[in-house]
Amino acid sequence: MSTDLRIACVMVGLPARGKTYIAQKVCRYLTWLGIKTESFSVANYRRKLVGSGQPASFFDIHNSTGLKQRREAATAALEAMLSWFDREKGTVAIFDATNSTKETRAWLNEQLTRNNIQPLFIESICEVEDMIGANMLDVQTHSPDYKNMDPIKASKDYETRIKNYVGSYETITEDNYSYVKLVNSGSQYIINLVQDYLESRIVYYLINLQTRPKRIWFSRHGESQFNIQDRIGGDAELSERGRQYAKELPDLVARNIGDRPLVVWTSTLKRTIQTAAGLPYPKKQWKALDELDTGVCDGMTYDEIAEKYPEDYARRDEDKFNYRYRGGESYRDVVLRLEPVIMELEQHENILIIAHQATIRCMYAFFMNISHEKLPYARIPLHTIIELKTNAYSCEEKQYKVGVEAVDTYRPKPSVPLIKKLKEQGEAVRRNEGASGEIADASEPILPLSPVLPANKKPSVSRIQKSAPIKPDLMSA
Known part of the structure; x- marks a missing residue:
């Protein structure tokens, strides 16, 4: 698949607002639909840089050493993401961090647009104490930052970490950015300047997504x-x-x-x-x-298919996900x-x-x-x-x-596909034109990246203005 479309979903929000859950779900959804997608967590790069288990004071905005190291982690994550777009020809990347100040978002917006990547900011806002508490428990239970830590100590530390972000947090108000705000796990949505079909599909998924575990x-x-x-x-x-x-x-x-x-x-x-x-x-x-x-093979046994439609039987073993039965x-x-x-x-x-x-x-x-x-x-x-x-x-x-x-009824994947085995043995695969299914192009996404338009119509594209280079201020965990 060849496409010039490149989108970066940039997460925004305080800790314990479900950002990582949203990032992972969007990544799974798009990957499931055959769209090359990858998530880049600044927290993972921070843990690589300074290790896990950093105390809440590390995230204090007045901690100059911690702030410098978090900036380094954010820069490393961004560089890895840009490299992934070029190397893997990716379509959607997710930049998972708090990105909680206008200065940080301006820096990201400039870096992304300069590299011909469309930023889509996704902000998760939660003011319901029960939801925040559930998200906090999820982080304390599953995050590498609190692995093997006493639950009471972990809870107090995480509460302090969140407070360190609250004072400097700035919600998105940048009118020239494409963004969606998710408020209180679906009670309200605010959408601004969504530009194209794939962005609209991402937003459509987001407005159906509930951020609480289930x-x-x-x-x-x-x-x-x-x-x-x-x-x-x-x-x-x-x-x-x-x-x-x-x-x-x-x-x-x-x-x-x-x-x-x-x-x-x-x-x-x-x-x-x-x-x-x-x-x-x-x-x-x-x-x-x-x-x-199963089309023309409906109601048949696998032995009957192998006998009547040997080419189909062999080709399905070759690529079971993409093989389409004729008429099916x-x-x-x-x-x-x-x-x-x-x-x-x-x-x-x-x-x-x-x-x-x-x-x-x-x-x-x-x-x-x-x-x-x-x-x-x-x-x-x-x-x-x-x-x-x-x-x-x-x-x-x-x-x-x-x-x-x-x-x-389980049929394991053959160690050597039948069609390859027959070719290696110099045997021809008998074709029966009455069946002859097809193998779809695995490089094409399952969900089209753009709608099919009449030949005389062209999609309109809104341009994002580039901002001046700005250094990141407060980066995510």
């Missing part, structure tokens, strides 16, 4: 008749063991999820609806949650159709999704930050609830099982 639960449908027969696709009924899983699922949910006010989402296919039938919660069916469409879908197609589901999940809590192996793999990869190459090989077993708990630094996973046996 849990999400996934389960495949119970074992189906097609699972037993090793057939793919279709709209099969549950097997006897699948019906037993559906019967025991309410108890499994009660034991491990508790009395939360759950909502259950299913696909429109019989096997998920039957699996959810006994759950005493509101239910919603999503067409977007249906299994990957690829995993990358499923990612795109699941984007509205992800948007809904970001807004809600207490959702149990009962769906299919491919669709759950795609959503699981989003939350667990799994690459496209590895996504089709994520292990999503039958008769298991998968719990994911998101936070700023990671996504924690738990699995809950019942004692109901099921077939193992």
